[in-house]
Amino acid sequence: MSEGTLQERLAEDLHDAFGAFVAELRDDVFTAALRWSGNRSAAEDIAQETFLRAYGALGRYDAPRVRDLHLRAWLLAIALNVFRNEVRSASRRPSTQPLGKEELVVVDEGREADDLASTIVLALPEEQRVPVVLRHVLGLSYREIAEILGRPEGTVKAQTARGIRRLRDALTDDEPQPAEVRR
Amino acid sequence: MNDIETALGDLREEAPPRLTDRVMRAIEAADDYVEIPGPRGALYVAFNDEGISCVDAAGGGPEAFEEYFVGRFGRALRPASAPPRGLAEALATGDGRTLRYDLRGLTEFEVAVLRKALEIPKGEVRSYSWIAREIGRPKAVRAVGSALGHNPVPVVIPCHRVVRSDGMIGNYALGAPMKRELLDTEGVDVGGIEQLAATGVRFVGSDSTQIFCVPTCHDARRVTERHRVTFRSERDATTAGYRPCRHCRPAEARPA
Numbered sequence: 001m002s003e004g005t006l007q008e009r010l011a012e013d014l015h016d017a018f019g020a021f022v023a024e025l026r027d028d029v030f031t032a033a034l035r036w037s038g039n040r041s042a043a044e045d046i047a048q049e050t051f052l053r054a055y056g057a058l059g060r061y062d063a064p065r066v067r068d069l070h071l072r073a074w075l076l077a078i079a080l081n082v083f084r085n086e087v088r089s090a091s092r093r094p095s096t097q098p099l100g101k102e103e104l105v106v107v108d109e110g111r112e113a114d115d116l117a118s119t120i121v122l123a124l125p126e127e128q129r130v131p132v133v134l135r136h137v138l139g140l141s142y143r144e145i146a147e148i149l150g151r152p153e154g155t156v157k158a159q160t161a162r163g164i165r166r167l168r169d170a171l172t173d174d175e176p177q178p179a180e181v182r183r
Numbered sequence: 184m185n186d187i188e189t190a191l192g193d194l195r196e197e198a199p200p201r202l203t204d205r206v207m208r209a210i211e212a213a214d215d216y217v218e219i220p221g222p223r224g225a226l227y228v229a230f231n232d233e234g235i236s237c238v239d240a241a242g243g244g245p246e247a248f249e250e251y252f253v254g255r256f257g258r259a260l261r262p263a264s265a266p267p268r269g270l271a272e273a274l275a276t277g278d279g280r281t282l283r284y285d286l287r288g289l290t291e292f293e294v295a296v297l298r299k300a301l302e303i304p305k306g307e308v309r310s311y312s313w314i315a316r317e318i319g320r321p322k323a324v325r326a327v328g329s330a331l332g333h334n335p336v337p338v339v340i341p342c343h344r345v346v347r348s349d350g351m352i353g354n355y356a357l358g359a360p361m362k363r364e365l366l367d368t369e370g371v372d373v374g375g376i377e378q379l380a381a382t383g384v385r386f387v388g389s390d391s392t393q394i395f396c397v398p399t400c401h402d403a404r405r406v407t408e409r410h411r412v413t414f415r416s417e418r419d420a421t422t423a424g425y426r427p428c429r430h431c432r433p434a435e436a437r438p439a
Contacts, residue, residue, distance in 0.1 A: 015210070022206050030198035044202055051206045052259045055213070056249035059261040085250070116190050136191035168187055 011066035014058050021071070022051055028072060028138055029079050035133040036083050038121030046086055050079040070147075073140065077148045080130060087126075116171065123170035128163030135160050214256070215263035216248070221274055221338055222368045223361065228339070229260060230267045234283030238336045240357050255335070256288070270339070277305030277369060279339045289333070292320070296330035303344040306370045307399040307431070310348035317432065332356055338365065350380020371399060379413075386414040386433050388425045395420040400431035 006024060009017035029050050034043035054075055058066060120129055131149065134140045142160075146153040216229040218241050225241035227248045237256065239248050252260050273279045280301050286294050295318045303309050311327045320326070331342040337356045343365045347353045352373065355362035366373050379398055388395035389406040395414055396403035414420040417434040420427075427434045 018210060019203075019207060022203055026198040026202055026206075027196065030202060031195050034196060035194055044199065044205075047198060047202055048205050048209065048257070049253055052209055052253040052257075053246075053249050055210055055259045056253065056261065057246065060245055081250075085254070116187070117194055120191075120194075132191070136188050137194045139192070164187060171187070 005067075006071060007067045007069055010058055011063040014055070018055060018058075021054075025072060025075055026051075029075060031137060032076055032079055032133055033083060035117065035120060035137055036080075036126075036130060037086070038118060042086060046079060046082050049082045050075065053078050053082065070144070073144045073148055076134065076138075076140075080148060084126075116167075119167060119170050123166055124163050128159050128166065131156050131160040132163040132167070136164070209257055210259045213259035213261050214252070216252075216260050217263050217266045218245075219266050219270060219274065222277070223364045226274075226338060228266065228270060228336075230263075231285055233285035233287065235267060235270070235336050235339060236285035238339050240361070273339060277341065279341065282339065284336060284340070286335070289335070290330075292318075292323070292326065293330040293333060296327050297334055297336075297340050297342070300331065300334075300342050300345055301340055303341060304401065305341070305344075307397070307401065308344050308346045308366065308371060308376065309397060309431075311345055311353070312348050313397070313432075314345060328353070344369075346376070348380075348385065350377045352377070383415045384413040385416060386420050388412045388414060388420060388423075393425050394428050395425040395433055396428040397431045397433045400428055400433075402428055402430055 004012070006017065006021060010021060026047065029047045030043055033046035033050070034040060037043055037046065057078070061069075120132065124132060131145050134145045134148065135142065140148075142153050142157050145160075146156045149156060151159075212231075214229040214231045214236055216227055216237075218225050219228055220226075221240075227237075227239050227241050227245070228235060229237040229252055237252055239251060241248070249260050252258075267282070269282055273282050284297075286297065289297070296314055299314050299317050311331075312321070312324045314327045314331075315321050315324045327345075331345055332354060334340055334342040334356050337343065343355055343357075343362045345353070352359060352362055352366070363373055376398060384398070386395045387398045387400075387403045387406065389403075389410045390412050391410045394402070412423075414423070414425070417427075421434075
């Protein structure tokens with residue numbers, strides 16, 4: 001393979017290096033979109049759109065700017081933007097509700113991971129769900145998350161902690177009431 | 184308690200392999216785009232081997248255009264160094280008939296509507312029902328409105344030259360105020376059309392030629408005040424012995 005960092009390769013020949021860029025970050029973007037939206041096909045669409053928008057932006061940026069990019073956080077910020085637009089346009093189309101329970105990742109009583117995955121979507125408001133996923137599923141630092149969200153680090157920490165607390169409450173509840181948080 | 188945090192770490196998933204294929208295909212199919220001066224402010228124009236695919240006002244910046252384009256077409260965008268041949272001339276003359284367009288993804292009906300809108304000369308307007316009649320779907324007036332509203336290449340295909348038959352300017356893909364500005368720039372007397380329509384006038388004729396036209400027709404505008412007559416309907420005009428103009432085709436030409 002070519003030498004140099006991914007950033008350098010992207011700055012040099014975007015078209016040539018883009019495949020490596022996708023391979024490097026597709027799991028992060030897909031996981032974020034899946035855990036934010038709770039919907040596999042929506043997650044695939046969000047991830048696809050994220051990469052296409054990244055391609056457009058990288059084509060526009062000059063070489064020094066591309067070399068200085070923190071690729072993962074930068075791409076996840078685009079993914080967040082795409083996700084939010086998706087939620088907004090879905091709420092304008094009342095026939096599809098990407099966050100509806102029937103479309104969620106399978107809720108299987110026997111598998112705790114699925115239970116947790118659906119609880120994140122059903123019990124956490126977006127402002128907590130987004131940083132919880134970035135911090136604890138993807139392992140980003142609070143500083144990176146603050147950069148992605150454009151909020152102070154302290155705020156992000158507090159929102160994440162509130163999210164974890166809420167998640168714990170929801171999971172220890174005997175009868176979770178998803179309907180209440182679905183609005 | 185770290186149990187939840189550990190469990191969250193297990194929620195990481197691999198992207199489905201087809202995602203990479205989809206992304207790379209959409210990159211291979213990327214459209215080029217340029218920023219180019221339009222009649223009212225700069226435009227972004229995207230194009231590919233098929234022709235011009237997308238036009239938007241450049242006011243929102245490149246990011247907003249990428250967002251719109253990728254969301255609507257599912258292909259990537261890359262900046263081009265030169266616009267497609269003939270685009271600057273077409274924008275200057277207001278005549279886009281010689282350009283090639285990528286209208287894949289539109290229905291046959293929508294394409295017919297847009298092709299018809301291309302025939303409306305700069306400085307003139309037609310009604311939604313005029314388009315409906317011309318493409319042989321006289322009852323599909325509303326559908327004409329939505330087809331024009333979905334025009335992926337506004338300004339270049341001049342859907343702004345289509346207005347309501349009651350004289351109201353109507354909606355526009357780039358916003359109603361932009362529609363008014365574009366028409367104004369092209370020399371259309373928007374206020375005059377509205378006033379005329381408000382008084383019930385739909386057609387203008389000349390008593391020397393016994394021909395009637397839509398009010399903005401090039402021929403109608405040459406009629407002197409002394410010879411100018413107005414009609415409230417096609418029937419009024421034909422009853423008075425007038426025939427429809429062959430240029431603006433205010434009504435289907437019938438054998439005399």
